[in-house]
Amino acid sequence: MAARVQLPKDIRRGQVISVQILVQHPMESGYRLDADNRKVPKNAIRSFTCRYNGEEIFRAEMSPGIAANPFLQFPTLARESGELEFSWVDDAGERGSHTAPIHVAA
Amino acid sequence: MTTRREFLKISAAVGGGLAVGFEFSEAGAAQAAELTPWVVVRPDDTVIIRYARAEMGQGSMTSTAQLVAEELECDWSRVKVEYADTNDQVRRKRPWGDMAAVGSRTIRNSQEYLRQAGATAREMLVAAAAQQWKASPGDCRAERGVVHGPGGKKLSYGKLADAAAKMQAPKDVKLKDAKDWKIAGKPIKRVDIPATVMGRQFYGIDAQLPGMVYAAIAQCPVFGGKVKSVDESKIKGRRGIIKVVQMDDYVAVVADNWWRAKEALKALPIEWDGGKNGEVSSESIRQFLKAGLDAQQDVVTARSDGNVEQGLSGAAKVVEAEYFTPYLAHSTLEPMGCTALIKDGKVEIWTSTQNAEASHATAAAVAGVPLENVRTHRTQLGGGFGRRGGSQDFVRQGVAIAKQLPDGTPVKLLWTREEDTQHDFYRPVSLIRMKAGLDASGMPVAWYSRVSAPSIIATLLKLPLKEGVDPQAVAAYADQPYEIPNVRIEYAQRNPHVPVGFWRTVGHSQNPFMRESFVDELAHAAGKDPLEYRRAMLKEASKERAILEATVKAAGWGTALPAGVHRGVAVTEGYGSYTAAVAELSVNDKNVVTIHRLVLGIDPGYAVNPDNIEAQMQGSAVFMLTAMFWGEITLKDGRVQQSNFNDYRMMRLREMPKVEVVLAPTGGFWGGIGEPGQASIAPSICNAIFAATGKRVRSLPLKNEGFELA
Amino acid sequence: MERRRFLEAAGGALAASLAPRPLLAQAPPAFAQSADSQALVKRATRGKEARVGKVKLDLPLLADNGNSVPMKVAVESPMTAADHVKTIRLLSERNPEWEMAAFHLGPYSGRAEITSRVRLAGSQRVVALAEMSDGSYWMGTADVTVTLSACVDGTG
Numbered sequence: 001m002a003a004r005v006q007l008p009k010d011i012r013r014g015q016v017i018s019v020q021i022l023v024q025h026p027m028e029s030g031y032r033l034d035a036d037n038r039k040v041p042k043n044a045i046r047s048f049t050c051r052y053n054g055e056e057i058f059r060a061e062m063s064p065g066i067a068a069n070p071f072l073q074f075p076t077l078a079r080e081s082g083e084l085e086f087s088w089v090d091d092a093g094e095r096g097s098h099t100a101p102i103h104v105a106a
Numbered sequence: 107m108t109t110r111r112e113f114l115k116i117s118a119a120v121g122g123g124l125a126v127g128f129e130f131s132e133a134g135a136a137q138a139a140e141l142t143p144w145v146v147v148r149p150d151d152t153v154i155i156r157y158a159r160a161e162m163g164q165g166s167m168t169s170t171a172q173l174v175a176e177e178l179e180c181d182w183s184r185v186k187v188e189y190a191d192t193n194d195q196v197r198r199k200r201p202w203g204d205m206a207a208v209g210s211r212t213i214r215n216s217q218e219y220l221r222q223a224g225a226t227a228r229e230m231l232v233a234a235a236a237q238q239w240k241a242s243p244g245d246c247r248a249e250r251g252v253v254h255g256p257g258g259k260k261l262s263y264g265k266l267a268d269a270a271a272k273m274q275a276p277k278d279v280k281l282k283d284a285k286d287w288k289i290a291g292k293p294i295k296r297v298d299i300p301a302t303v304m305g306r307q308f309y310g311i312d313a314q315l316p317g318m319v320y321a322a323i324a325q326c327p328v329f330g331g332k333v334k335s336v337d338e339s340k341i342k343g344r345r346g347i348i349k350v351v352q353m354d355d356y357v358a359v360v361a362d363n364w365w366r367a368k369e370a371l372k373a374l375p376i377e378w379d380g381g382k383n384g385e386v387s388s389e390s391i392r393q394f395l396k397a398g399l400d401a402q403q404d405v406v407t408a409r410s411d412g413n414v415e416q417g418l419s420g421a422a423k424v425v426e427a428e429y430f431t432p433y434l435a436h437s438t439l440e441p442m443g444c445t446a447l448i449k450d451g452k453v454e455i456w457t458s459t460q461n462a463e464a465s466h467a468t469a470a471a472v473a474g475v476p477l478e479n480v481r482t483h484r485t486q487l488g489g490g491f492g493r494r495g496g497s498q499d500f501v502r503q504g505v506a507i508a509k510q511l512p513d514g515t516p517v518k519l520l521w522t523r524e525e526d527t528q529h530d531f532y533r534p535v536s537l538i539r540m541k542a543g544l545d546a547s548g549m550p551v552a553w554y555s556r557v558s559a560p561s562i563i564a565t566l567l568k569l570p571l572k573e574g575v576d577p578q579a580v581a582a583y584a585d586q587p588y589e590i591p592n593v594r595i596e597y598a599q600r601n602p603h604v605p606v607g608f609w610r611t612v613g614h615s616q617n618p619f620m621r622e623s624f625v626d627e628l629a630h631a632a633g634k635d636p637l638e639y640r641r642a643m644l645k646e647a648s649k650e651r652a653i654l655e656a657t658v659k660a661a662g663w664g665t666a667l668p669a670g671v672h673r674g675v676a677v678t679e680g681y682g683s684y685t686a687a688v689a690e691l692s693v694n695d696k697n698v699v700t701i702h703r704l705v706l707g708i709d710p711g712y713a714v715n716p717d718n719i720e721a722q723m724q725g726s727a728v729f730m731l732t733a734m735f736w737g738e739i740t741l742k743d744g745r746v747q748q749s750n751f752n753d754y755r756m757m758r759l760r761e762m763p764k765v766e767v768v769l770a771p772t773g774g775f776w777g778g779i780g781e782p783g784q785a786s787i788a789p790s791i792c793n794a795i796f797a798a799t800g801k802r803v804r805s806l807p808l809k810n811e812g813f814e815l816a
Numbered sequence: 817m818e819r820r821r822f823l824e825a826a827g828g829a830l831a832a833s834l835a836p837r838p839l840l841a842q843a844p845p846a847f848a849q850s851a852d853s854q855a856l857v858k859r860a861t862r863g864k865e866a867r868v869g870k871v872k873l874d875l876p877l878l879a880d881n882g883n884s885v886p887m888k889v890a891v892e893s894p895m896t897a898a899d900h901v902k903t904i905r906l907l908s909e910r911n912p913e914w915e916m917a918a919f920h921l922g923p924y925s926g927r928a929e930i931t932s933r934v935r936l937a938g939s940q941r942v943v944a945l946a947e948m949s950d951g952s953y954w955m956g957t958a959d960v961t962v963t964l965s966a967c968v969d970g971t972g
Contacts, residue, residue, distance in 0.1 A: 016926030029935060030912065031570035035330065037560075037601030057924050065908055065916030065935055067884035073931035077924050196877055206966040464963035467880035477878055496967040498880065567964055568881070570912050570937050608967055 001025055001096035003086060011078045011104050019050065019058070020073045021086055023096065029064040043091045045070060052102070053082040078104045139267035141227035142275070143190070143201035144174055144220065147267035151251055153180045156190040158202035159212045160460045160494075161298055162487035163725070164780040165718035166212040168296040170220055172714055173213075176290040177224030177281065180263060181251035187297050189484035192466045196477045206461035208495040208608065210681035210778025213714055217776055218281075225279035227270070234269035235261050284712055284773060293717030298486060309488045310458030313445035315516040319348055320364035321507050322371045323521060325356040325529045328380030328744035329603050333357055337375040344370050351510045358507050364520055383603040384744040391602045391741060392430075395537035398558030398598035399428070405556070406574035408584040409595040417552025417592030421543025425631050427624060429540065430805040431616040433739035434533035434609055435754060440488020441526040444504025447516040452479045455504060458487040460495035468498040472505040491729070492608035496566055497531050527754055528746040531607025532739055534560045534579070536616050540624045543592075548632025549642060552592040555583045557617075560601045562608060574599065581613030582621050582678060582785070587650045588643040604741065610729060611781040614680040619734075619806065622676035622789030627802060636793060637663055637675050649709055649772065650677050653684040656770040657707030661688035671702055674794030678785035683777030684709040687786035689794040693813070699795065700816040701731075701763035708768070708783060711775035719779050720767045726783030727765045732757040734788045735808045735815045761815050853943050853957055856907045856914065860945055861953055871904075871956030873944040875934075882936035882962040891928035891946045891954065895921075901928040903947045910940040938965035 006020040023045065030042030042064060050058040057076045081104045087097040138148045146154040155174045161167040171187045190202040204215065228248050235253035236243040238261070246255045254260045263270075284291060301307040326332060336357055338350050346362035347370050357376050361367035398405075418424055444457040446469070453473045459465040459482070466482040473480070487494060494500075504519040511517055521529075536559035543552035561576035563569050575597050577584070583595045609615060629639035637658055644651040654677040658664075663673065670692045677686040690703040706723045713719055736755040740747045748754040792803040795813065803811050857866045874888040893901045900923050906916040919930045928946070936942070939961045946954045 018931075027935070029570070029937075031564070031937075032568065033564060033601065037565060037603070052924075055924070057922070059920040061915075061918040063911070063913040063916055065906065065911045065913055067933040067935045071931075071933050074919065074921075075925045075927045075929055077926040200877060200961070204966065206963075208967045461963060461966050463878055463961060464880065464966060467878040467963045470878075471880045477876060492967075496964065498963075563968055567968060568883075569965055569968065 001088075001094065003096065003098040005084070005086070005098060005100040007084075007100065007102060011102065013078055013080070013104050013106055015078045016075050017078050018073050018075055019084065020071070021050075021098070022069060022071045023048075023088065024069055025090065025096075027062075027064050027066055027068045027070060045088045045090045048072070048088040049086070050074070050076075051085045052076060053080070078102070080104050139271035141230050141267070141270055142223045143198070144223035145178060145227040147227075147231075147263050147270070149264045149267065151181070151184050151262050151264035153178065153185050153251070153263065155185055155187050156202065157187050158190045158205045158216070160205075160207035160462065160484075160487055160490065162207065162458075162460065162490035162494075164207065164212075164722060165296050165715060166207060167298055168294060169213060169290075169714040169718060170216060171297065172290045172292070172294055173217055173220045174224040176287055177221045177279075178228050179248040179250065182289050182294065184251055192462045192482040192484070193478070193480065195463065196466065196480070205463045206495055207490070208460055208492065210683075210781040214682050214776045214778055217714075221281050222279055225281060226275050229276045229279060230270040230273040231263055231266050233273045234266045237273075238266075238269065290714050291712070292715070294715060296718060302486070308485050309440050310445070310456055310485045311440050311443055311488060311520065312485070313456035313483070313518060315445065315447060318445070318516040318518055319360050319362060319511065320367045321351070321358045321360045321504075321517050321519040322364060322367035323356055323358045323503060323519060323525060324371055324376060325525060326378045326380065327528065328378065328384050329605055330383050331355065331378050331380035331744075334377040334379045336377075341370045341374050344373070349510060350374065351507050353506065356503065358503070358519070360507065360511065360517060364518070368522065380744050386603055386744045387742050388740040391535060391604070392537070394602060395535065395558040395600050398600040399537060399539045399556055401598055405596050405598045407594060408575045408580040408597050409593060411590075411594075412552075412592035414552050414554050414592045414594040418541065418543040418554070421551055422546045423544040423548075423631060424541065425544065425628055426539070426541045427627060427802075427804055429538045429620040429623070431536045431619065432737070432806060433535045433604060433606075434615075434733055434737045435527050435530045435739050435748070436489070436491045436493035436609060437527065437751075437754060437756070438487070438489030438491060438493055441521040441523055442493070442500040443518065443520040444500045445516060445518040446504040446508035447514070448473055448505070448508045449514040451475055453505065454481045454483065455501060456483040456485060457501055457504065458485055458490070458494055459498070459501070460487065460490045460492070461498075464495070464498050465501045468501045469505045472502050473509060491610040492612070493530065496562070496608050499529075523751070524749040527749050530739075531566055531605045533609030533612075533615060534562065534606040535602070535604075536579070538617075538620050540620065542624070542628055544628060544632055548628075548634055550588070550590050550628055553586075553588075553590045554594050556596040556598060557583065558598040558600050560604075560606045561599045562606050562612070564599065565601050566605065566607050571599075578613035580617070581680065582617035585679070586621060587648060587679060588625070589645065590643065603744065611680070611784040614678065614781065614785040615730070615733070618676065618678040618680075618785040619788040619792065622678065622786065623792050623803065626674070626789070626793045626796060630796075640675070640677060644677075649684040650679055652772060653677065653707045653709045653770060654686045656709075657686035657688055657705055657768050660707065660766065660768045661690070661703070661705040663688060670798070672794050672797035674790045674792065674797060676786040676789035676793060678782070680785050681778030681782045682711070682775065683779070683782040685782050685786045687790035689787075689790040691791065691794045691798065693795060693798040696814075697799075697812045698814045698816050699791075699808070701791070703766065704763050704787070704790075705766045705768060706783060706787070707770060708779075709770050709772050710777035710779055710782075711771055712773060713769055713771040716769055719769055722779045723767045723783040724765045726781075727787060728757055728762060730784040730787040731761075731763075731791075731815070734791065734806050735813070738807050738810070757815075853909075853941060853955070856909065856943050857945055857953070857955055860905055860907055860915065861947075864953055866945055866953035866955040868955055870954040871944045871946050873942065873956040873958040875942060875958040875960045877959075877961065879936065879960055879962050881964045882938060884933045885936055885960060886931075887934045888931045889929070889944045889956070893928050893948070895923055895925055895927055897923045898949070900925075900949045901946050902949055904928065904930060905945045905947075906934065907943040907945060908936070908940060909942070911935070911937045916942070936960055936962055938962050938968070
């Protein structure tokens with residue numbers, strides 16, 4: 001479950017930035033048919049969390065009502081440089097995580 | 107009248123169209139006043155009534171306008187019907203609501219807001235006149251396009267329109283009772299017919315733009331397969347060839363005229379990868395469905411009353427049968443196609459579509475532009491029958507091909523007849539097991555049906571099914587009206603690789619054939635008259651009973667027939683209407699069927715245009731007789747074997763029997779017209795064939811059962 | 817459409833034209849299924865009503881299919897420790913799972929705005945429900961016509 005994160009280029013302290021993440025996951029609806037026209041079992045990322053230097057700054061509960069390869073863009077207040085840590089778990093119990101450095105100019 | 111040549115010249119003169127086209131909403135505002143999104147009045151008293159849905163010969167363009175005009179109290183001779191614009195639809199946030207002409211629901215779903223629109227505009231005109239005369243609106247009345255006031259004052263709608271457009275729209279309007287109708291309910295001539303019969307009709311295929319190029323298309327002959335390779339060198343240097351477009355599952359050749367594109371495509375070596383579907387045949391599909399009839403798993407219950415097992419085990423007699431109906435193609439006379447122009451981030455398309463909003467949204471998605479940057483030009487359809495609604499493959503392709511060409515190049519994609527026949531979304535194949543238990547008097551105490559068939563909703567629309575049941579697959583079973591204490595209807599969803607879609611009358615195009623033929627089998631097993639048998643199972647006050655009685659009365663059921671002539675009867679409900687059919691036919695020793703008379707009854711609740719209803723019933727007979735005598739799409743090596751009208755036969759003029767329509771509207775509800783007429787035809791014919799020959803038809807088409815149509 | 821009228825539409829030279837008028841009360845109904853968005857809301861709030869306002873839900877008017885529909889929701893809030901949006905929920909009238917998503921925010925978010933892509937099982941009204949730090953609920957809605965599903969929509 002790979003992910004891609006995008007942050008603004010020049011981030012200054014106190015700025016509200018948009019964090020963008022795209023996670024590769026089928027978010028199976030439970031009613032999609034495969035190439036042989038058989039139902040594919042439901043499997044969605046249910047819980048998604050973003051931590052900023054260890055502190056939770058965003059959490060989402062999701063369903064197959066979020067499209068495949070879920071894309072999320074959410075805001076956060078830039079405080080200091082460090083790391084964004086993303087983690088998630090799906091219906092099959094599979095966990096995924098991703099980290100991205102964040103550089104904040106004073 | 108603009109001739110084709112003039113049209114070309116003028117088209118050239120107005121140029122590429124986008125800039126002009128997108129401004130037309132602001133131009134000339136002084137010349138016409140919009141009272142509601144549906145009603146526009148011009149100073150010369152012309153009343154423009156907008157039409158949101160598609161016109162494909164089903165007549166709704168006229169009958170919806172009749173409903174508006176009825177409440178508007180306008181002069182019908184001054185009415186012009188125009189398509190609502192899809193770009194305005196988006197920019198104005200859907201003032202016209204649903205634009206789809208599908209499911210025989212145009213009148214059913216829009217009658218109320220259309221009549222309200224007419225009444226609203228009328229009230230605004232009356233209010234404008236009253237204001238001008240300083241009179242009370244209550245002292246003014248509208249009649250035939252003129253508002254009459256106190257002291258013999260009068261003003262025509264055209265004179266009042268500007269002022270009326272500024273009036274507040276009334277919140278509540280009272281709608282007329284159908285018994286007071288003067289325009290609705292009358293057999294008014296259809297507005298689209300003169301252009302059609304004079305050859306002036308504009309279909310999607312007629313789109314012609316300056317600088318236009320043409321695309322011919324070849325799609326992977328095995329459904330779901332891909333393009334493996336294309337050898338462009340083989341057509342290099344051919345005259346007029348502009349581009350070869352290679353996509354995942356199709357190849358298109360673009361040329362300066364369509365013939366060159368098509369011929370080059372024919373000469374172009376394309377290697378396909380059909381995958382394992384390349385082994386599928388009609389026989390393997392039949393086995394697949396057969397397994398569905400016996401399966402314990404992946405089967406759902408669509409209806410369950412009482413206890414079928416108990417009913418069957420306690421029955422004096424059990425009757426069992428298997429029925430089969432094949433895949434069918436839509437075979438619209440106008441093949442699929444789409445003309446597309448992408449310029450400066452804006453897209454215009456011209457296409458015959460049953461759902462202009464679906465075409466519009468598809469064009470926007472494929473081009474990657476906002477909905478506001480698209481215009482879908484409306485045209486009459488050269489046949490629809492469900493092919494041009496639920497799937498917008500032709501728009502997807504047309505816009506995708508335009509995207510591959512230099513900005514501003516209009517391209518007309520046009521399928522060949524062969525592509526059209528082999529790349530349809532077919533009426534689903536279906537195999538059904540029936541079992542019924544009869545009591546000592548011969549009446550059914552238990553009824554069991556299992557349907558093994560694909561699901562259109564799951565495969566084409568990719569939508570979830572409630573409780574796993576596709577309502578179309580079990581239509582006419584799950585909602586069957588007969589009084590039987592123990593009923594179970596099961597559905598085994600089995601999806602071969604063949605794409606399925608909505609074919610006129612959908613589930614009711616096949617299930618009533620099976621249900622009503624099986625009821626005949628039961629009547630025969632009980633030694634009873636098939637009409638009396640049905641009467642005994644239908645509530646006296648039911649709509650089914652009423653239309654059955656009206657139809658058999660008109661047909662003279664029970665009266666003596668010439669030697670060798672036999673009758674069959676059937677009754678069905680669907681699309682909000684009730685239909686029945688009586689066939690009179692004879693079968694000679696070579697199994698040639700002569701249909702002497704087909705009596706078709708319908709109760710649509712309210713009849714908005716009786717003449718059009720009659721035409722739809724007659725058209726239903728053409729469509730269903732064609733399908734039941736010859737229609738079948740068969741598969742070999744994963745491919746459709748039929749290709750053109752030589753092997754996918756249409757009924758000929760001389761083969762058309764006499765059709766008598768019994769229009770028996772009982773009021774109080776609004777039923778559909780375009781589709782329900784087909785439902786009762788096949789069983790009435792097959793039941794008459796049984797009466798004539800003793801042979802029970804359990805599989806269509808009839809040509810495979812050895813029968814021909816005289 | 818006759819060729820002549822087609823010309824009008826294509827060229828605009830003769831076309832009648834019309835400044836948009838405000839929608840009438842008698843406009844076609846949006847969705848038969850959308851009779852009561854409050855019922856959905858009450859399921860989510862366990863009985864509390866939500867006020868209409870503060871929440872702006874953006875979804876396209878038309879979607880050619882429901883697989884991946886761009887969605888943006890924004891809530892008016894200062895996003896301070898004393899006054900902020902705690903949760904934004906997306907509720908569906910027609911999806912097999914009516915609770916599409918819940919996004920949890922706080923003063924650290926800076927603003928209340930989420931962008932994503934949703935999956936819609938057919939034409940419907942989607943509700944965005946915001947729970948504020950003071951316990952109040954606010955809502956906004958958007959109607960989406962999934963054009964592919966028109967064939968099975970009763971109205972729409």
